[in-house]
Amino acid sequence: MKPLNHHGLKEMPQLRYMCSHQSIHEERIGRFGRIFQDHPAMMLNPSSLIEMGKKGGPMDGGTSDDLTQNVPLGMVYLGQFIDHDITLDTTSSFNTANEATEIENFRTPALDLDCIFGEGPEDEPFLYESNSLRLLTGKTNNNIGQGVSLESEDLARNGQGKAIIGDPRNDENRIISQLQLAFIRFYNAIYTNIESHNPTAEAKHIYEEARKLTTWHYQWIVIYEFLPTMCGEVIVDKVLGRGRQYYKPYERAFIPVEFSIGTYRFGHSMITQKVKLKKGGSTFDLFSNNIGGGFSKITTLNQVIDWECFFDFDGSYQRAAKLDMKLASTLLELPFVQPVSHLSSLATRNLLRGQSFFMPSGEVIAECMGREASEIADVRSHILNTINGHDIDFDAGSPLWAYVLAEAADIGRHDKDGFKLGEGMGPVGGTITAEVIIGLMELDANSFMGSDRNWQPTLGTGGKFTIKDLLTISKNGI
Template identity: 55%
Template sequence: MNNNHGQHSFYGKNMLCTLKSYQIESIGRFGRMFREVSPLYINPLELNKLGAPGGPMEGTSPAQLTSDVPLGMIFFGQFIDHDITFDTQSNFSSINNPLQIENTRTANLDLDCIFGGGPEDEPFLYDKPNGRGLYLLTGKSNQNQGQAAKLEKHDLPRTGTETAIIGDPRNDENRVISQFQLAMIRFYNANYDAIKNADPHKSAVEIYEEARELVMYHYQWIVVNEFLPLLCGSKIVGDILGSGRKFYKPCNQPFIPIEFSVAAYRFGHSMINQALKLQPSGPVHSIFSPQFGRGFEKIKNEAQVIHWETLFDFDGTYQRAEKLDTKLAAILLDLPFIQSANPADRSLATRNLRRGQSFLLPSGETIAECMQRDTAEINDIKNLIRNLAQTHDINLDSGTPLWFYILAEAEEIGRIDSAGSKPGEGLGPVGATIVAETIIGLLEMDEASYLGSNRDWSPTLGTNGVFTMKDLLNMANTAIDL
């Protein structure tokens, strides 16, 4: 850590006083949604207590579950995050300037984690254009070293050291995200095959371009019409689509706001179950067990193959996500893979809180006031927070970290649909607005997306203009085994 307090002192003062240095976004960098708001500072020892095992954020056992949020949708949210953000530079030990942090993913929902740079840029992801065609490769086509032939079609293509050959290495970090990456590959292959069979005179490149757009549009449709209403509420999503964005307003080009990436979009950490099943009749696994959570290795037996009806709504028997509230599964407050003698380093909650402070995020109350939320509503949420903090002798008198405020808001108000609010079932108004405006804004500002290029488009797959995650996964299962 640099202890030379004189270095860059004038630059630091500018940031802390006005944050004007964040006014204009740079291509390929992060940015701010609320540029005129002063940051919150909390004593790090108080943050440590807030996120500590046994503290106010440790969840109960048995877990409190939502009524209608499939657990698979939380992992789908992780997939979306990997599609639009990748920060490899920020750290906890210094102030992070969003304009200096490179986003190594495009700020578009363009599935570059699936397609990479395309067959010309990354041909190793694809079959031969002059052979079978530009299908995406799987474990079977790769003939993964040391893997049983019957398991290859259920796995990603891998090197001899078991590294997945995919557009984003993070999509192999647990079994669900790895299998969903494969499902998206198979969904593309099924559409490529259908287009190829419908018109065998089209070139491989023509089929690829058509299939890629079809897959991308249907994926984006699910994000806007299934994922966002489920987690942000149909009322807020409908208001944004109907009346426009009020807070996510890039100056030049789309960017990822840190209020989204460092705070609001980390809501899923509260909804992940400590134990889950991969198959309806299979055993329950810890999220950090070798069967489920170790990641970055090939499938070794059929018990590791995901049956999607276990995680998504096929027939109503799916596993529900945990409630969205101020609690995290106990195992997330003592991460087994973090090698540190400091307990604060091993708590996912504390790491989120420290990260928010390092990015100079404002308090949750301040953001709520900027959004002109009702004073009585803000006071109700602050009372919940105050009661939690006082019970554990935590001082949050100067304000509430934005991430924790958003979790408390979800616990107090929750998802707002046409029938009213549903505490614990999704994000409250501040969190939902940040998440939904950002994702919808990224689509609206992308000339290659359906919202940015053809707002009259509706799904051609599915039934009568309705296309769901169930439809996508069912079609993925029909793909030829490559």
């Protein structure tokens, strides 16, 4: 029998979702999912979302950066690196209704550095040296046409200049590209050290131990340095001490859209309009060829990162922009999105994407998390004041992403010595982000949190290990 396609009888794919949300109760391997499964989606007029995110609109922070007091700019790019380690969505669209459990995540939902190691030396041997299981760099690859001094500071590249790495996105700007190289060198330094102490060991065994140590030290940085910086010390301690209250997968870890489409996009507000790569060097626009051209080889030593400019080595690091409802103006007209349209704005893209995934409002999620009504009202007032004078109707509620940015500006990051406005996420954004990232590690039997909760770093000093330590050790890697 043919299906009934007459008006009023044709199946509406989203009707099942809107009525029962039944599909999202079934967590599926390799797919996205939801935390707040039983709450209705908010619908806003798309014209309001476009107006909200447009260049010259209420989210346009202009060309002068309003900086944080103590958040290293490098932490924002480390956040991007972490994102590339756990999520890759190539199938969702702004112009379709997206069910989270139908969207495939092409990254493992674990902080396992598959963006560095790929599928391992057996499945992706082209990432590794031919005479050992060190990862290739520009130097050991002998990059074609680059020269010794430049290839020594670059990723391995093929004859067309494309990076030979586990995730091509980690070559999309100079900072993330150099961070990818630092992690590769960090692993290589560990591999060399193990090899020197075990000269008769098989390369496979050295690889396995070196990969574990590399990954566990990275996870330590994420929990004890990155999360406190971005989510606040109090929130991280609460999640570690009392457990996860909201991110509770039935069986396996998954990436919730409240995190990937909502809270974890906080870093877009903290990107600065201008960036300096070298101590005492020139300052460049974010999308200049020196920084944001992307997917290209290093052509001058001036493009090599001095990490002292991005992380706290001696106090001279660049600060991230404040976390609030403003974005650097250049992000609202992305030069690589052509022709220019409303989708050229990163803010508009975030807002439309959130709506396409049937997200509840930020206020509803805050209520679900037990936030006080007065607090929610204050955050909402901040949003309404921001959009005042613009043709934007948020009477139905606020997009989760906008709510997270507003509470960061209105409440701030909760540290042990108080709240810091604009220095990190507030209670909703910080809690969701911390619970998901910590949960991904707790649910991973190969992480130190899933296999040895008493483990401490073997590198660094006194049981402490920081991104500064990692970057310092990476200089010893080939």
